[in-house]
Amino acid sequence: MPRPETLLAHAGCSPDPATGAVVAPPYLTTTFERAEDGSYPHGYQYGRTGNPTREQFEETLNAFEGGAGCVGFASGMAAAMTVLQALPAGKHLLLPEDVYYGVQRLIEEAFDDRFSVSPVDMTDLDALEAAFRAETLLVWTETPSNPMLHITDLQAVADLTHAHDALLLVDGTWTTPLLQRPLDLGADLVLHSVTKYLAGHSDVLGGAVVAAEQSGLFDHVRSIQETGGAVMDPFSAWLALRGMRSLAPRLRVQCASARQIATFLDEHDRVETVHHPSLPHHPGHDIAARQMDDFGGMLSFEVQGAHDAAMEVAARVEVFRRATSLGGTESLIEHRASIEPEGSATPEGLLRLSIGLEHVDDLIADLSQALG
Template sequence: MDTPKIDFETLALHQQHTHDKYAHLQPIYATSTFTFDSAEQGMRRFTGEESGYIYSRFGNPTTDATARAIADLETWNITDTEGQPLQARALLTASGQAAMSTLFISTLQAGDAILATPSLYGGTHEFITKLLPRFGIKAYFSDMTDIHQVEDILKQTPEIKLVHFESPANPTMQCIDMEQIVQLAKRYNKLVSVDNTFATPYLQQPFKYGVDFIFHSTTKFLNGHGNAIGGVLIGRDTAAMNGHILHTYKLLGANSNAFDGFLVLQGIKTLALRMEQHCRNAMDLALFLTKHPEVEKVHYNGLSTHPDYDISRKQMRHAGSIMSIDLKGGYQKSVNLVNKLQICTRAVSVGTVDTLVSHPASMSHSGIPREIRLQTGITDGLVRISVGLEAIADIIADFEQALR
C-alpha cells in the first residue's frame, strides 16, 4: 500500500481497493469468470502478456484486496536489506489448511524433507506425517527451543529444505525464538515458514526476523466473528509467489471466494481493537486460574512461569488470548468443566469474539497418536481456552462455577 507512514490501526482500517474507487467498502465480486473485449485479449491474459482477471480460481478483485491488506499488515514498518519498505505477496485461500498445503506442495518435492516442531495444530501434524510421505517427502521433528538439537538435525539431514513451526503453538503456547532459528536455517540454506494464526500481525510480525513464509487460518482472529472459513499464505520472495507458488495454488484450487474474502476484510478493520481486549481478558483469566485449587497448571505465555515467557515478550506486543489448562483429576475433571460452562461456548476453533473452550485430545488433536501427543504436553485432561470479548467478570464467574 503506497501511503505515508501510519499506525497499524489506521492501516487496518484504510485499505485501498480498485475497480470502483467511489465504493466506501471493497465490493464483493460474486462472479466465477471475467469477460474479454476480444479473443486476442483473452489470449494475452492467459499468456501473461496482459494483466487482468480471467477466472476467480486464478484471482478475484475482492479476494486480492483482502490478500493485499494482510500482506500490508505483515510487512508494516519493516524494511528490506536496502532500507526500502519490505514487499510481500499474499494469496487468499479456502482455509488455513489450503494455505499450508499450497506452501508445502509448491516448495517441496520427492527427496526433500521438512523439519517441524512436534507442537503443532493436529491437521498440520497429520498432513506432514501422513500425506507428505506419499509424495516422497520425509518429516523430521525437533524441539526448536533447543537450538543445538536443531543444528544437529540440519547437519545430518541435508535433504531438509523447509523448517516450519508455530509460535505460539497450538495448544501448549510454546514460543520459538524466530531470530535464532532463522539465523541457523539460513546458515544451512533452508527456507523457514511460520504459522502466525495465534498471534496475528498485530501481536507479532515474523518477517522482522527473516522468515520466508507466513500463513494464517483467517478463520480465526483476522476474521474474528466465526462466519468465514479461510486462510492466507504470504511470502517475501515475490518472484516465487508470482511464479511456481501461484501456479500450484491455481492447480490445487486452493482459492478463497469473494464473500468470505469480504468478511475477512471487514474483520481486519477491528483487529487491533479486538486483540487488545482479547489479551486483557486472557491475562486476567490466567491469573485467576493459576490461583484456583482445582487447576494443576496454566499454559499461558503471558505468565512468568511459562518456559517461553521471555521469548514471548521479545517477539510479541502482548501474549495473546489463548491458553490451555491441566486440571487436577485429569480427563474426567476436564470433561466435567467443559460440560458445566454456561456462558463460554463449547466449540473448536479460536479467535472469535466469544470465549471458546475445547478438549484437544478428543477434538482438534484426536488424529495424533496418544504417545506423540503426550510428548508434546497435550494430556488427556488438557482444556484449551480461546478467551473472548465478554465482560471478564462474567468469564471468570463461569469458570468459577464450572470448577466447583
C-alpha cells in the first residue's frame, strides 16, 4: 500500500481507458446506454445511482482514510443528513456541546421528532460516560472542535462508545486522514466536508462518509444517497480529486504557518487567549500531540475588548479575507459569534482563522497591523 502522500499525488490519475489521458476527464453524463440485450455493459445505468468520476473520488478517499467503503455527497451537510436519515428512529444521540452549528441546526429542524439528543463535553470522559442511556445509538464527535479547538481523546471515546454498544462517528473535516486517522483509533464512521481541506480551493461543495466496515447502516447510507439523490456531481468529484493531489504539501504549509501565527498571537498584548493545540498551555496539547500528526491549520483567538474590538480587527485586515469556510489556499478571518445562531457559547471577542498558503510573514504582518 503506497503512503498517503503517494496515493494523493495520483488521485484521479488512472489513465482514461478510452484515450490514455493521464487525467481522465469528468464523465458529465446523466445516463448510460444499454446493450441490445438490455444489459448495462459498463455497469452504470443513471447518474444518480452511479458515475465513474464519483466512484473514482469515493475509491480514492476510501483508500486514503483506510475504510471499507465511501459514499460521496453534494456537501458535508448532505452527508450528515443522510447518516441521520439512515439511523433507526427513537434512538438517543450524543453530540459535543460545541458541535458544528450546522449539524445542531439540522437535527433541530429535521430530526427533532426522530431522536433524543444530549449535548456533552466530549473532553470530559466522566461526563460522557454519565450521558449514555440504554437507547444511545450514536456518538458524534469533532476534534479539534469548532471554533474553540477543544481536543477530544478519540481512542478513549471509541472505547467508551463500544462498551455501551453504540457507534462512533467522527467529523474529520478539519484534519483529513493526513493529520488524524479516526478509523485507526476505533471510529465506525468518518464524515467529511470535502468543501474544505480535501478539495482545498474554495471552489467546490462536497461531502463524504467513510465506514470502518461494510454494515447494514453503511448500505442504508449508500441506498439513501442513490435514491434521495444528494450525490456529489461528477464535476465536483473531478475538482475534489484535483484538489486532493496537492493536499499533503498544502496542509504541511498551513500547519507550519498556523503554529507560527498561534505563537505570535499568544505573545501579543491585545490578545487575551489563543486556541490552538500546538501551544504547550492548550489543555488538549498532550492528547493532540499523541493523536494528530500536526496541529492543524485552524485557530481562533480572543481579542481584548470583546465584540467591537474583534470586529475592528477583522475590518482592518488586508491579506486575510473576511469570509466563512476554511481549508482553502487563501487565509480567512471570521467573527464566529455573528454567524452562529443566537445563544451560541462562542465568545464575542473570538476571531477564527483558516490559514492558507500566503507567506507566513505577510500573514503575521497583517494581523500585527490589524491589532494595532
